[in-house]
Ligand SMILES: Nc1ncnc2c1ncn2[C@@H]1O[C@H](COP(=O)(O)OP(=O)(O)OP(=O)(O)O)[C@@H](O)[C@H]1O
């Protein structure tokens with residue numbers, strides 16, 4: 001088994017006085033693709049925000065390759081190899097596609113390789129190459145998702161976290177996005193994928209975690225979860 | 239004809255000054271959602287700084303520009319770090335930052351009264367009135383120099399905002415700060431730089447106008463008003479929009495001299511603001527940012 005890349009160790013996260021994550025723990029190993037599942041409001045986005053540093057935990061620890069991230073400000077974490085494709089994409093709509101991508105390599109570590117990575121991303125997403133001078137806000141939903149993924153790839157992350165990349169996309173486009181994510185995984189990127197589209201997520205994931213009200217309720221390989229009667233009843237409608 | 243050309247040159251010159259001031263105000267509002275009421279005070283302070291450097295240290299006002307830029311940039315950066323950073327922003331935080339920055343302006347103004355009295359001053363150099371032929375008329379060297387600088391500034395700003403990582407990060411932070419953090423931008427640093435930059439533009443406008451017009455500690459109010467007109471008319475963060483709006487305001491002002499009694503020309507900027515707000519009721523707040 002490969003070494004752990006990301007470890008969450010009993011984190012408690014609050015919004016004001018409201019506790020949203022309760023001692024959440026899990027591990028993502030190098031080269032794995034793990035999917036974080038759960039219904040609306042379960043705390044999936046909050047988990048990613050804790051890892052990226054936007055909403056630090058009040059208790060517990062988050063480690064990358066064994067080193068705690070808690071002392072690192074959020075802006076320093078992309079240099080450690082963490083990249084996020086946020087829920088709702090969160091592009092800079094008034095900037096061009098190209099500028100959105102370029103800023104993905106803002107970090108000190110990634111700037112030197114920006115040119116090479118831009119070429120790589122544009123090769124991966126030819127649609128973005130055609131539209132590189134267009135404002136990101138004028139792209140279609142699927143293209144925006146590609147742009148958000150491309151932006152995250154500009155820093156050559158070790159750990160790529162995606163928050164509901166299929167949200168609001170047509171089924172064909174969802175398949176394309178999932179294919180891209182699976183391709184990145186085959187290329188060696190470790191992936192933490194938040195999804196509500198359980199079926200699609202379990203198709204490409206190695207393992208899955210089900211979060212409910214801020215706690216891990218179920219954990220297992222993708223095959224185990226897909227066969228689990230509780231999941232089949234609650235999420236797959238079977 | 240020569241008179242018309244004179245007026246046209248005056249209009250472009252004024253437009254350059256207005257654009258410089260307005261850009262500083264618009265940049266800060268666009269990125270931080272803070273209306274910098276201290277802007278007028280810094281314009282005044284920039285004028286005095288240039289005047290002191292010239293009067294006491296015999297420094298040519300054009301050579302003092304880098305010093306004024308550095309000093310007002312530092313002042314703006316410190317102002318952000320020390321005060322503005324801790325205030326609520328945007329529509330909800332409006333009153334707090336407005337009052338605070340208005341207070342900063344009052345402090346600057348009263349400090350100037352204390353240090354320099356309320357007398358009118360101007361920066362007069364040996365070549366201030368030396369005229370050279372220009373497009374068939376005569377223009378003072380000083381006015382040409384101000385014109386040149388006022389044309390260089392927008393180009394430099396545009397290049398900064400569109401060609402550098404920092405500039406792109408400034409524009410991006412205006413739209414979505416969290417995404418900036420996620421790609422490794424230290425957003426607080428971007429805010430500090432932006433506030434410093436906006437303040438430095440006010441200082442620059444101050445020292446430039448001090449070589450053309452008389453000033454005193456109360457100066458800056460009219461300039462602030464005109465900056466508002468230009469920002470609201472020209473849109474936030476668009477270098478071209480700002481330049482066009484500044485040119486419109488300056489042209490109206492300059493040519494108003496021909497038709498209006500002199501005691502009314504001062505009100506032109508105010509009337510323009512009213513008209514602009516009627517035409518664009520969203521004003522400053524309804525605008526899209528730094529495209
Ligand atoms: N900014 C916030 N302030 C207060 N409460 C919040 C905030 N963001 C999220 N919450 C609350 O925290 C809980 C978890 O939210 P979170 O966004 O992490 O859920 P999620 O699993 O990502 O849901 P979804 O599938 O709808 O995206 C919810 O109850 C939500 O109401």
Ligand SMILES: [Mg+2]
Nearest residue numbers: 044045046087
């Ligand atoms: Mg979510």
